[in-house]
Amino acid sequence: MSEIPFSTVKPGSSLNGYVRLELDAPFDLPYTVVKGEKPGPMLVVTAGIHGAEYASIAAAVSIARIPASEISGTLVVLPIVCMPAYLARSIYSNPVDGKNLNRQFPGDFEGTFSQQLAAWITENAIQPASAYIDLHGGDMIEALEPFTIYPEQHPESLALAQAFGISLLVAAAPGGTTTSAARASNIPSILAEAGGNGLWSKEDVNLLEHGVRRAMQHLGMLEGNPEPVACTELTKFAWLRSEIAGLWYPKQRLGQVRKGQDLGVITDPFGKVLQSVVAPIDGTILFSVTSLAIGYDDPLYGIGA
Numbered sequence: 001m002s003e004i005p006f007s008t009v010k011p012g013s014s015l016n017g018y019v020r021l022e023l024d025a026p027f028d029l030p031y032t033v034v035k036g037e038k039p040g041p042m043l044v045v046t047a048g049i050h051g052a053e054y055a056s057i058a059a060a061v062s063i064a065r066i067p068a069s070e071i072s073g074t075l076v077v078l079p080i081v082c083m084p085a086y087l088a089r090s091i092y093s094n095p096v097d098g099k100n101l102n103r104q105f106p107g108d109f110e111g112t113f114s115q116q117l118a119a120w121i122t123e124n125a126i127q128p129a130s131a132y133i134d135l136h137g138g139d140m141i142e143a144l145e146p147f148t149i150y151p152e153q154h155p156e157s158l159a160l161a162q163a164f165g166i167s168l169l170v171a172a173a174p175g176g177t178t179t180s181a182a183r184a185s186n187i188p189s190i191l192a193e194a195g196g197n198g199l200w201s202k203e204d205v206n207l208l209e210h211g212v213r214r215a216m217q218h219l220g221m222l223e224g225n226p227e228p229v230a231c232t233e234l235t236k237f238a239w240l241r242s243e244i245a246g247l248w249y250p251k252q253r254l255g256q257v258r259k260g261q262d263l264g265v266i267t268d269p270f271g272k273v274l275q276s277v278v279a280p281i282d283g284t285i286l287f288s289v290t291s292l293a294i295g296y297d298d299p300l301y302g303i304g305a
Helices: 054-063 083-087 113-126 155-164 178-184 202-218
Strands: 013-021 027-035 038-046 072-078 131-136 142-144 147-151 168-172 189-193 232-234 237-241 246-250 255-257 262-267 273-278 283-289 299-304
Touching: 027 083, 038 054, 038 113, 038 202, 054 072, 054 131, 054 202, 072 113, 113 178, 131 155, 131 178, 131 202, 147 155, 147 178, 155 168, 155 189, 155 202, 168 283, 178 189, 189 202, 232 283, 246 283, 246 299, 262 299
Parallel strands: 038 072, 038 131, 131 189, 147 168, 168 232
Antiparallel strands: 013 027, 027 072, 142 283, 147 189, 237 299, 246 262, 255 283, 262 273, 283 299
8 A cells, every 4th residue: 555755755845745545445645745954853744534624624734835944854744634524524424434533543454444544544644753743623513612632641742732832731541543543652642623613714724733833843843932821731521412313402602611501402393302401510611513403422512621
């Protein structure tokens, strides 16, 4: 199977291209390699693990334009990892096998499409990296407060998250994600989130792009030092999910909530309340589902404390 041609890029130059992935659903994976004239670490940046998280994709495309003359080391950008999900505007899962790609890492070349793609990304993008950043955001039906996830009990990843500059940090246990695959190889890694609802505002794109630039300063790949940002670490996380399919009427999108606060109801098509949703903890809403249509066991809110 094809590989990203790191070694063919000369110092002081960039290379754009496609890698043909012969998976269960073959597709061409876009990549950019930017190699500085001076030696340094290799930072790999991915986006489009989820195909409808557009601010992350737009930010990755912009990041890939950093001139080789400005950096030390190598910057590798994969702006649309799951092209089938991107082309289908698919939320959460990809249309080939119905799986959430960011629950399949480190992957399996003998498995289904998502597992094969996860295995290729793990072997060809994550494991060769000195540091790894996975850009995400709220999906097509989610409003989101920007935050950064890092593998818990990994100081190098925490330092990378702090350097990125988003004030809300979430320590996450490994489990099927890109960052868990990086953590298994002791590679500093973070998953940064901004944007949502199928939009890619300039503010959200800039937040992610500037975060990567700050991380590159932290790694010694760009000149300067990132200005310190006061960060709040969220150590408690509550996922609220639907218990039944129906019509979802959220009462709060983002912001602070108190334990016991009314957050919305799910009704049947005639207005009968099927499920009432209340906040189980005091905290900050990190994301909320804004879609009227809701299925069984769909996410509704994520609250950090």
